[in-house]
Amino acid sequence: MANFNFNKVILGGRLTADPELKTTPSGIAVTSFTIAVNRRFGSKNGEEAQADFINVTAWRQQAEFITRYFRKASSICIVGSIQTRSWTDPQGNKRYATDVVVDEAMFVDAKSESPAAVQQAAAAYGQFGQSPSYMPEGYSSYGAQSAPAYNTASAPTAPRFEEITDDDELPF
Numbered sequence: 001m002a003n004f005n006f007n008k009v010i011l012g013g014r015l016t017a018d019p020e021l022k023t024t025p026s027g028i029a030v031t032s033f034t035i036a037v038n039r040r041f042g043s044k045n046g047e048e049a050q051a052d053f054i055n056v057t058a059w060r061q062q063a064e065f066i067t068r069y070f071r072k073a074s075s076i077c078i079v080g081s082i083q084t085r086s087w088t089d090p091q092g093n094k095r096y097a098t099d100v101v102v103d104e105a106m107f108v109d110a111k112s113e114s115p116a117a118v119q120q121a122a123a124a125y126g127q128f129g130q131s132p133s134y135m136p137e138g139y140s141s142y143g144a145q146s147a148p149a150y151n152t153a154s155a156p157t158a159p160r161f162e163e164i165t166d167d168d169e170l171p172f
Helices: 060-069 116-125
Strands: 009-015 029-043 046-059 075-088 094-107
Touching (some): 046 060, 046 075, 060 094
Antiparallel strands (some): 009 029, 029 046
């Protein structure tokens, strides 16, 4: 079997506290915070919900973005990876911690539900909390507000494929 390694996490939830920007001794921005994510499950009394509290760490520009535009109870979507670490405490016990390290952070609340600072950030950074790397002609720089007109009459036709009637000859 091929070597298959994949570590990708997508979380949507609410911040449990205001994120605080810190810097490492070498000057790298970092913030750690917790996201409350509801988990629904069925029980004898019907459907119930329970919150999971997930530790999250963001570095550099993502840390600056999150601490600037998100507050306690803000909805947020995080894309990242799980990272585990271990250490020995002063009593000699082995300790473990699991965090989600942020690759992307996105706004979730509708514009009307967001505070003014978040609305400003959405305008400044685009819908997904980061500046777009490519924007086709005819689109505004802050989202697809005016789609370009396409002439469908001159659009190429779909390719024609040969129909196979006897599939006993197929190699799979």
